[in-house]
Amino acid sequence: xxxxxxxxxALSSPISPPTASPLLSSxxxxxxxxxxxxxxxxxxxxxxxxxxxxxINNGDDAVEETRSDDDxxxxxxxxxxxxxxxxxxxxxxxxxxxxxxxxxxxxxVKSLNLPDWLVHWGHPGNMAVVLFAMGGYGTYLGFRxxxxxxxEEKAKAKDLHPKLLAGMFFFFSLGATGGITSLLTSDKxxxxxPHAVTGFIGLALLTIQTVLPTLFKDxxxxxxxxxxxxxxxxxxxxxxxAFGLQLGLSY
Numbered sequence: 001x002x003x004x005x006x007x008x009x010a011l012s013s014p015i016s017p018p019t020a021s022p023l024l025s026s027x028x029x030x031x032x033x034x035x036x037x038x039x040x041x042x043x044x045x046x047x048x049x050x051x052x053x054x055x056i057n058n059g060d061d062a063v064e065e066t067r068s069d070d071d072x073x074x075x076x077x078x079x080x081x082x083x084x085x086x087x088x089x090x091x092x093x094x095x096x097x098x099x100x101x102x103x104x105x106x107x108x109v110k111s112l113n114l115p116d117w118l119v120h121w122g123h124p125g126n127m128a129v130v131l132f133a134m135g136g137y138g139t140y141l142g143f144r145x146x147x148x149x150x151x152e153e154k155a156k157a158k159d160l161h162p163k164l165l166a167g168m169f170f171f172f173s174l175g176a177t178g179g180i181t182s183l184l185t186s187d188k189x190x191x192x193x194p195h196a197v198t199g200f201i202g203l204a205l206l207t208i209q210t211v212l213p214t215l216f217k218d219x220x221x222x223x224x225x226x227x228x229x230x231x232x233x234x235x236x237x238x239x240x241x242a243f244g245l246q247l248g249l250s251y
Contacts, residue, residue: 098180098190106184119185123178124244130171131237138164139234146227162213165230169206176203179244186251195243202240205233 109119141161148154176199183190190196212226 099184102177102180102184106181109181109185119182121248123175123182124241124248126178127172127175127244128241130168130175131241134164134168134171135234135237138168139230142227142230146223165206166210169203169210172199172206173203188251193243193247195240195247198236198240198243202233202236205229205236209233 138161141157141164144157145154145161148157179196179199180190209226209229212222212229215222216226
């Protein structure tokens with residue numbers, strides 16, 4: 001009788017629902033990727049895509065925000081791989097020092113009340129004469145040394161060629177001071193232009209070109225390097241002159 005009473009009381013008691021498993025109650029987006037990925041950027045991208053997919057039913061704001069984040073990252077990547085201009089040389093130290101050193105001379109030039117066209121175009125005119133007269137003819141003599149069959153002509157060219165190009169090197173170095181003075185009298189930046197950058201590169205290559213002939217005795221093969229480098233330097237100074245003309249017309 002007691003057994004029947006216990007059985008009937010068990011049937012009449014309410015049945016409690018089964019307890020939900022913690023794994024089943026976890027968010028579906030996290031259950032897809034239970035383990036941490038060894039590639040953080042890849043796992044972050046997957047979570048971002050899942051977030052965008054799960055928020056479509058709630059509204060388009062989250063999706064638009066996620067897309068904007070992706071666009072920002074792509075834009076940052078484009079800026080990081082874009083080539084930087086040569087104007088970054090302007091960030092190097094030295095402009096302030098040059099200004100302080102040449103400053104007193106600039107004040108003297110301003111006090112002379114020279115014509116504006118002379119201060120503005122004096123440096124380009126002088127450098128053009130040096131480039132085409134000394135540099136151009138010196139380069140011609142260099143080719144005559146290499147290809148001429150006339151012994152007397154070759155001897156004269158060997159004597160005059162290094163003198164002309166050494167003079168070009170000297171006047172270009174001196175002319176850089178004139179160009180800086182011209183810019184400072186007009187209150188313009190001195191090292192921020194492609195004209196200044198190509199000028200520094202040209203003077204550095206001219207220094208190497210001057211050293212090479214001292215090595216010809218031990219390394220005759222450097223004569224070919226000397227000729228190729230000299231032609232390249234002349235081409236660089238033609239580009240330098242074009243940048244200078246552009247700079248002069250800009251102010």
